[in-house]
Amino acid sequence: MPLQIFLGDQHGLNTLEHQPAKLAAIEARWDTERRVPLTLLAIPDPANETNRFAIDVPLLGSLILTHSLDGEVKGLKDFKPEDRPPVAIPFFAFRIMVGIGLLMLALVAASWWLRYRGRLFDSPLFLRACVLMGPLGFVAVLAGWTTTEVGRQPWTVYGLMRTADSVSPSLTGAAALASLLAYMAVYLVIFPTGFYLMARLIRKGPAEATDAVAPIESGRSSAPVQVELHTEGKSL
Amino acid sequence: MNALDFVPVWTLILGAGIFFYVLLDGFDLGVGMLYGFMPDTRSRNTVMSAIAPVWDGNETWLVLGGVGLLAAFPLAFAIIVPALYFPIAVMLLAMVFRGVAFEFRFRDAEHRTFWDHGFFYGSVVATVAQGVMLGAFIQGFRVEGRVFVGTAFDFLTPFAILTGIALVFGYGLLGAGWLVLKTEGEIQERARRYGRLSLAGVLVALVLVSVWTPLMSEQISRRWFSWPNILLLSPVPIATALVAFGTWRALSGPSQSGAFIGAIGLFALSYAGIAISLWPMIVPHHYTLWQAASSPSTQAFLMVGTLFLLPIIFVYTGWSYWVFRGKVRADVGYH
Numbered sequence: 030m031p032l033q034i035f036l037g038d039q040h041g042l043n044t045l046e047h048q049p050a051k052l053a054a055i056e057a058r059w060d061t062e063r064r065v066p067l068t069l070l071a072i073p074d075p076a077n078e079t080n081r082f083a084i085d086v087p088l089l090g091s092l093i094l095t096h097s098l099d100g101e102v103k104g105l106k107d108f109k110p111e112d113r114p115p116v117a118i119p120f121f122a123f124r125i126m127v128g129i130g131l132l133m134l135a136l137v138a139a140s141w142w143l144r145y146r147g148r149l150f151d152s153p154l155f156l157r158a159c160v161l162m163g164p165l166g167f168v169a170v171l172a173g174w175t176t177t178e179v180g181r182q183p184w185t186v187y188g189l190m191r192t193a194d195s196v197s198p199s200l201t202g203a204a205a206l207a208s209l210l211a212y213m214a215v216y217l218v219i220f221p222t223g224f225y226l227m228a229r230l231i232r233k234g235p236a237e238a239t240d241a242v243a244p245i246e247s248g249r250s251s252a253p254v255q256v257e258l259h260t261e262g263k264s265l
Numbered sequence: 266m267n268a269l270d271f272v273p274v275w276t277l278i279l280g281a282g283i284f285f286y287v288l289l290d291g292f293d294l295g296v297g298m299l300y301g302f303m304p305d306t307r308s309r310n311t312v313m314s315a316i317a318p319v320w321d322g323n324e325t326w327l328v329l330g331g332v333g334l335l336a337a338f339p340l341a342f343a344i345i346v347p348a349l350y351f352p353i354a355v356m357l358l359a360m361v362f363r364g365v366a367f368e369f370r371f372r373d374a375e376h377r378t379f380w381d382h383g384f385f386y387g388s389v390v391a392t393v394a395q396g397v398m399l400g401a402f403i404q405g406f407r408v409e410g411r412v413f414v415g416t417a418f419d420f421l422t423p424f425a426i427l428t429g430i431a432l433v434f435g436y437g438l439l440g441a442g443w444l445v446l447k448t449e450g451e452i453q454e455r456a457r458r459y460g461r462l463s464l465a466g467v468l469v470a471l472v473l474v475s476v477w478t479p480l481m482s483e484q485i486s487r488r489w490f491s492w493p494n495i496l497l498l499s500p501v502p503i504a505t506a507l508v509a510f511g512t513w514r515a516l517s518g519p520s521q522s523g524a525f526i527g528a529i530g531l532f533a534l535s536y537a538g539i540a541i542s543l544w545p546m547i548v549p550h551h552y553t554l555w556q557a558a559s560s561p562s563t564q565a566f567l568m569v570g571t572l573f574l575l576p577i578i579f580v581y582t583g584w585s586y587w588v589f590r591g592k593v594r595a596d597v598g599y600h
Contacts, residue, residue, distance in 0.1 A: 197347035197413075204417040208354045215358045219365055226372045 030137045049103040051180035054114045055123045060104040065090035073116040119180040122172045129169040271564035272555050275337040286326030293320040295440020297388025308452050315447040318589040336567050340557035341547040348406040348413045349398050356394035363387030396432030400425030405549040434466030442525030460516045485542045505534045
């Protein structure tokens with residue numbers, strides 16, 4: 030987790046250099062300034078080019094983004110309105126991602142503390158938190174993906190080709206809609222089934238260890254096809 | 266920027282990649298279709314086990330083909346993929362059903378019949394979609410400048426429907442050959458029977474396509490029937506007839522591997538036939554391989570990674586086939 034946060038920080042420096050408009054949208058910065066605050070939460074207001082109900086921490090923005098209290102951060106007003114990404118989506122998606130990351134870090138810290146106290150495997154509260162944190166990893170990944178893809182708009186090839194110009198000329202809206210609906214229909218069958226089956230596997234709990242390793246015949250285990258062998262088969 | 270021409274190498278990589286894909290995923294799609302004709306759960310288990318360890322590795326080549334086309338021949342990609350928008354989407358969705366059926370069928374015993382159907386119909390639909398793509402590709406697309414200007418349903422022509430059905434028989438033959446190789450007893454007998462049926466369908470389709478294609482395009486007709494080409498290219502149809510005869514014999518006799526090898530031979534000859542017809546076009550009637558190629562520096566850059574990766578793919582693919590060699594049995598599976 031700490032490594033992930035370090036990499037995220039490095040990624041941020043890179044984005045500031047190569048895709049400054051994305052960074053400005055993520056942080057909801059409107060004016061190019063030095064010594065910028067970090068906006069923890071706000072409701073970005075693109076029409077008036079400002080943030081409402083902002084909760085700011087002074088100087089922290091420059092410190093995190095440039096690693097210097099005096100660092101300059103580009104604001105969205107430096108970009109023509111048609112070259113700016115939407116602000117609210119990357120702003121909130123990024124906060125969801127980072128928020129989950131910090132929760133995970135807190136969980137790691139809690140695990141160290143519990144291990145120190147020798148109660149790592151006995152605290153129901155901690156174990157339940159671990160279970161809940163599992164799916165949050167997916168949420169964080171999706172939020173991060175949303176941040177980076179919405180934040181790069183309106184460009185497909187940054188600064189060179191707009192998303193609107195990169196659509197296949199022959200592709201009609203109806204065709205795109207039809208294929209999207211088909212994908213949705215398929216995933217509405219596949220995803221709940223997969224979810225249900227995974228939940229059932231988890232509810233069953235860890236498989237009982239069979240008494241012997243299944244014999245091998247021409248490279249395959251000769252035991253019947255069943256769930257219990259899945260974990261064991263890997264070690265063969 | 267340099268005098269080296271990477272187009273032939275990329276043509277070779279892409280051509281080989283697509284051919285490997287057609288052979289490898291072809292036999293497991295074919296097995297997926299024959300699966301629907303198996304009489305009971307036990308034989309279906311055996312049939313699925315015959316491809317379970319290798320099918321997803323086979324689809325590697327689809328990724329290589331798609332990305333290779335995008336990176337090495339971007340103009341061709343930009344025209345072909347939008348023109349085949351729906352067949353590609355349908356193929357991918359069918360493969361989703363087929364792919365998850367391997368896992369869901371074992372984990373979700375209450376709905377096994379549903380996933381059995383998913384596996385069978387997924388295989389059929391993906392195969393027909395691929396055949397339709399091939400037919401539409403050979404026929405050519407409406408192109409103006411550097412873009413496809415037809416509609417999303419241009420692909421649906423009588424010729425493309427013929428190639429779609431033809432490929433069902435073709436993959437069915439490959440799949441039957443694989444099952445003869447991998448199974449014994451009653452299932453093997455069934456595979457031989459379905460193999461002969463598929464081979465008959467393949468031969469009819471080969472004749473129809475070989476007559477229809479030159480009629481569609483004067484250029485293709487001239488390539489095959491002008492002097493001295495007609496003499497120089499005559500080994501292709503003659504070899505096809507001989508291989509077809511050998512495959513029939515292998516399906517009817519005791520041979521374990523003859524049918525699969527014969528099926529590969531027929532695919533190789535058909536593939537060569539298409540290549541002879543279309544060379545050097547990558548967008549038939551419009552753009553050659555050289556016109557559609559990305560810049561030499563792009564192709565060189567991509568080649569570095571590809572030439573590292575290809576041997577690795579070959580080694581792990583070969584290894585997995587070696588590990589899972591021999592006959593399969595119903596009660597033996599890798600799951």
